[in-house]
Amino acid sequence: MSTLYITGAGVSAESGIPTFRGEDGYWTVGSKNYTPQEMATRAMYQHQPFEFLSWYYHRFATYRHHGPNAVHHWLADKNLITQNIDGLDGKAGTTDNISTHRRIDQMTTFHDQDRAAEIMPVATPWDDVDQSDVAESLFQLFRIKGTPELDASFKPYVLLFDEFYTELYRIEEAQRRMMNADRIVFMGTSFSVNITQMAVQVAMAKRLPVEIVDPNPVDIGYDEATYHRMRASEYVAQF
Secondary structure (H helix, E strand, C coil): CCEEEEECHHHHHHHCCCCCCCCCCCCCCCCCCCCHHHHCCHHHHHHCHHHHHHHHHHHCHHHCCCCCCHHHHHHHHCEEEECCCCCHHHHCCCCCCEECCEEEEEEEECCCHHHHHHCCCEECCHHHCCHHHHHHHHHHHCCCECECCCCCCEEEEECCCCCCCCHHHCHHHHHHHHHHCCEEEEECCCCCCHHHHHHHHHHHHHCCCEEEECCCCCCCCCCCEEEECCCHHHHHCCC
């Protein structure tokens, strides 16, 4: 049986990275003046680049040195799609996963999304941010003079709320993996992003068996779904 695993923030929680919608999660904790849904957008980057970059730096880059846990290692040789941008799957030795929201440790040229396939990611040297002048340091790092410029400035290599999936995010391959799967296992996800909705729709259309692993699983309203009310580490320990 070909099993596709789709993981969310709950998988990295045991590595000390807050889940997105927990009490200390990225989407719960905003900036002083903006909600997370306002922060993580191209519009915010274009009009308030320091607010945008400093939020990413403090909310995400703080966890850049955290390591993978037992679940990441167990998934290393599996057919995997992850929503996580922490890069822990790669640190665990995974070589064939698809990260549909990409990675916080990389950046791309700030580009028109219609040309996304042409853009090559490069490493984001977060460690080079100068704590004595964070604003100037971030602007230098992302090549910003006043406001970001297309094809000149950089942006974090992450899918923003007002962006859409392109081949930069390997969306066609992700959809092929869904279509070729005989079973889909969701781990640590709240089913609140498009990639999980796509997978659920494929599973329902093909009547695939689905497993949902989460201490508080979301009921997806599908009679072929099995719910495991446990952490991902407890689930993988059974094998």
